Amino acid sequence: MMRFIPLALIFPLLFSCSNEKARNPFSSVEIEVIYEDSLSIRAIEIMGGSLAFAANKGTFGTIDLNTGTIRTNVQHFDSITPEFRAIAHTATDFFMLSVASPALLYKTGDGGRMELVYKEEGDGVFYDAMTFWNNLEGIAIGDSAEGCFSIIITRDGGNSWNKLSCNLLPAGIKGEGAFAASNTNITTIEDKTWIATTEGRIYFSPDKGKTWEVYGTPIQSGESTQGIYSIDFYNESVGVIFGGDYTDPENNKANKAITKDGGETWHLLADGQNPPYKSCVQFVPNSKGKEMVALGFTGISYSSDWGETWKTVSDDPFYTFRFYNDSIAYAAGKGRVAKLLFRAK
Numbered sequence: 001m002m003r004f005i006p007l008a009l010i011f012p013l014l015f016s017c018s019n020e021k022a023r024n025p026f027s028s029v030e031i032e033v034i035y036e037d038s039l040s041i042r043a044i045e046i047m048g049g050s051l052a053f054a055a056n057k058g059t060f061g062t063i064d065l066n067t068g069t070i071r072t073n074v075q076h077f078d079s080i081t082p083e084f085r086a087i088a089h090t091a092t093d094f095f096m097l098s099v100a101s102p103a104l105l106y107k108t109g110d111g112g113r114m115e116l117v118y119k120e121e122g123d124g125v126f127y128d129a130m131t132f133w134n135n136l137e138g139i140a141i142g143d144s145a146e147g148c149f150s151i152i153i154t155r156d157g158g159n160s161w162n163k164l165s166c167n168l169l170p171a172g173i174k175g176e177g178a179f180a181a182s183n184t185n186i187t188t189i190e191d192k193t194w195i196a197t198t199e200g201r202i203y204f205s206p207d208k209g210k211t212w213e214v215y216g217t218p219i220q221s222g223e224s225t226q227g228i229y230s231i232d233f234y235n236e237s238v239g240v241i242f243g244g245d246y247t248d249p250e251n252n253k254a255n256k257a258i259t260k261d262g263g264e265t266w267h268l269l270a271d272g273q274n275p276p277y278k279s280c281v282q283f284v285p286n287s288k289g290k291e292m293v294a295l296g297f298t299g300i301s302y303s304s305d306w307g308e309t310w311k312t313v314s315d316d317p318f319y320t321f322r323f324y325n326d327s328i329a330y331a332a333g334k335g336r337v338a339k340l341l342f343r344a345k
Contacts, residue, residue: 143177
């Protein structure tokens with residue numbers, strides 16, 4: 001297998017605020033399955049003209065979105081077949097991170113193989129999501145261990161990773177973690193970082209992980225299966241969080257909220273109204289923050305009014321998705337990756 005990700009396909013899409021214009025709300029979505037396999041796929045990234053994914057059974061791969069060409073491989077570690085639920089990329093490399101102990105973080109290596117750049121073992125080790133601020137600096141987050149949230153950071157393009165000590169982080173809550181459901185409980189804009197936790201809290205850093213503070217939210221989090229599953233920010237002020245309880249998926253109380261002050265305060269959306277549990281929420285590009293889509297195994301829902309009201313556009317189940325542009329997205333779930341074409345009225 002050649003070097004895993006062609007360099008020319010890695011550059012991220014840029015959405016310019018100057019291109020924003022009046023839009024008609026979505027009324028439906030067409031779903032086209034582009035890849036099927038017996039996998040659970042919870043982590044995808046769109047990188048130029050390609051979609052990269054990593055899944056259980058040690059499987060990872062790319063889909064060329066222009067030609068449909070699919071390339072897959074399997075990563076083993078000794079006798080272990082890792083389960084990957086977090087991926088990220090820079091302009092030159094692809095990264096994937098496994099859950100549970102030992103946590104295994106791989107990057108694109110020379111000679112067509114993935115290179116192990118970080119390993120962590122121990123009770124409670126469980127990493128959930130990762131992303132990069134830029135081509136040199138990246139972050140991955142995991143459940144609490146030894147009294148604080150688990151955060152590892154690279155400052156050299158992913159070649160080495162260091163775990164933040166607890167004295168650099170806010171005091172943790174026993175059992176606090178993040179849901180490894182869609183690789184979307186962390187998001188960044190410029191130097192700012194927001195992390196959503198199982199306790200319904202937001203960890204915020206204004207300086208790429210050097211300092212941290214914690215904000216509260218009204219999201220229900222009394223049980224271990226409740227909390228925030230997904231977070232997205234449209235800009236440095238407007239953000240949305242979504243969650244619920246996957247064991248009680250029809251519960252729509254205190255499971256979604258919005259901020260317009262960078263995460264300091266949050267207000268419930270459509271409380272007691274659908275949609276219920278969702279594992280992934282994303283703002284629609286070029287929508288000025290008014291439009292958002294949330295999905296999970298409970299289907300796909302859409303709002304065009306800052307999340308105040310929602311409509312179900314599909315009952316098809318997925319775990320995670322990413323927008324390619326302001327009308328096309330790609331979603332992944334149990335056994336498949338699909339293209340989502342949103343159509344306006």
